Amino acid sequence: MWDALWLNGHLATMEGEAGYGIVEDGAIGVADGRIAWIGRRADLPGAAETLAARVHDAGRAWITPGLIDCHTHLVHGGDRSREFALRLKGASYEEIARAGGGIVSTVAATRAASADELLESALRRLSFLRAEGVTTVEIKSGYGLETKTEIRMLEAAGRVAAESGLRVRRSFLGAHAVPPEFKDDPDRYIDLVCEEMIPEIARRGLADAVDAFGETIAFSPEQVARVFEAAAAHGLPVKLHADQLSDQRGAALAARFDALSADHLEYTSADGVAAMAAAGSVAVLLPGAFYFLRETQAPPVAAFREAGVPMAVATDCNPGSAPVSSLLATMNMASVLFRLTPEEALAGTTRNAARALGLAGECGRLAVGLAADLALWSVGHPDELAHRLGFNPCVGVAIGGRRIR
Known part of the structure; x- marks a missing residue:
């Protein structure tokens, strides 16, 4: 029975x-x-x-x-609504980041937050997704940029799973930005990520994947490759914030390491599309960030479709560039802004999102x-x-x- x-x-x-x-x-x-x-x-x-x-x-x-939000930054401290006002006055995302805002400002707030505070605020954000039929969510670290806080974020994400009953996948995003204490020597920070953070996080079983931000305001292809090599050495699959603000050949780099996914992808070239198709990597589209940053170059959706690259859709829920807590609204944005069909939008938040998390045989x-x-x-x-x-x-x-x- x-x-x-x-x-x-x-x-x-x-x-x-x-x-x-x-x-x-x-x-x-x-x-x-x-x-x-x-x-x-x-x-x-x-x-x-x-x-x-x-x-x-x-x-x-x-x-x-059940819907799957396969790219979020739900665990963090602080608020960046002031940056929204600055962008509306003409400041670019890159200008704000280089002036000490952006990711680095959230780092300070997250380092100051207790484990319970991180859990409580993440559960509030998650409640909106859960109300819309989300049953699986990915949560990234990346606002600690030091070993103890990155670990605290990943532990909080684990507690989110226990408290909410939802399936949670955790991604270690230590290579998210260069922390202030390493601003003059980012390679030494990558040493820390590769030689201390990844080994310790792998030993504790705190992450299901390793992510990085490949961009002119973040890390170079060579630095990202070092992170991915360390991840592979510890048996962890990889993902990449790729080609969001410029073509850094991030999609091709992610494909070279058989990445589960490459995410954002506004500036991905034809070579990047072909590489992702060959590797079987998922293209995770994040129309919320595109909308909030008032971007004008959309990801190459037609090229992904023609090449057979599976496309997922996610909120990118984060404190700065995508304060989005509705996956249904994100599906609408993917259709209106990126021209996905309704079927593709739902596939992007179910079967393809599961694939982007390595869960194709589990859910979606x-x-x-x-x-x-x-x-x-x-x-x-x-x-x-x-x-x-x-x-x-x-x-x-x-x-x-x-x-x-």
Whole structure:
């Protein structure tokens, strides 16, 4: 007997390489937190009450995989709303960063925050995502830029998982910016990242991947390569903030190290697209940052599509360049600003987002054997999830088959 059976809903399984994978009037059987059976209700192998201990009525809602936000900076201290005002007066992101604002200003606030303060503020931010059907979230460090604070951030991210019940993947982003104490010797800071931080974080099992920011205001391709080599030596996959503000050939660099993903990608060249396609790396699009920074060059979406590069969509929720806490709004931005179809936007927050986190065999689709992470939506068609802005039609969420709302 199954633990639970979901009936009276339409399914967007997100199976296959394209489209929603629709099953009208579908059913999902759950056992031990995983999908044990899925298909049309008419094809169930028996009467509902004989098949499962609990039967859930979806009320004609659409059921999708639980959404996945595969790029966030939820754990941090401080506030950078003042920089928003400065940008509106004409200051660029780069100018603010070079004047001591940006990431470095958040570093000071994060270093001063206690572990409990970091946890409490992250849970507040996460609550908005959870209310919109998010069941898996990636959380990066990168606002400590010293060993003890980077560890404190990753530990707080682990506590977020325990407190929220959501699946959390942690990425170590020590190579996010050059801290003030190393401003005249960034190579020595990379030494610290490679020789102390990564070994200690790997030893403690605090990260699922290593990330870096490759950009003129951050780290050079050579410095990023050193970080990735250290990650590989400790068995950790890599990701990269790539080609956001200029073409630093970051996508190709990420592909050279078989990165799970390269993220941002506004300035990625044709060579970078081809390299990602060959490596199987996911292109993570972050339209919230594009919107808030008032960028004008969009990522090469048509080229990714033609080359078969899977595209994920994420909030990039962070204190400065993307203070976005709505994945549904991000899906709309991806469609309006980057011309993703509604199907691509939902695939970007389900099956492709799972792939970007190394979780393709765990979640992101409704298929037998995968986690029974479900989001229920009061909509007429899944297109509405990307089409409408400023509304939340999520009427139910289950993680591992257990209904949490």
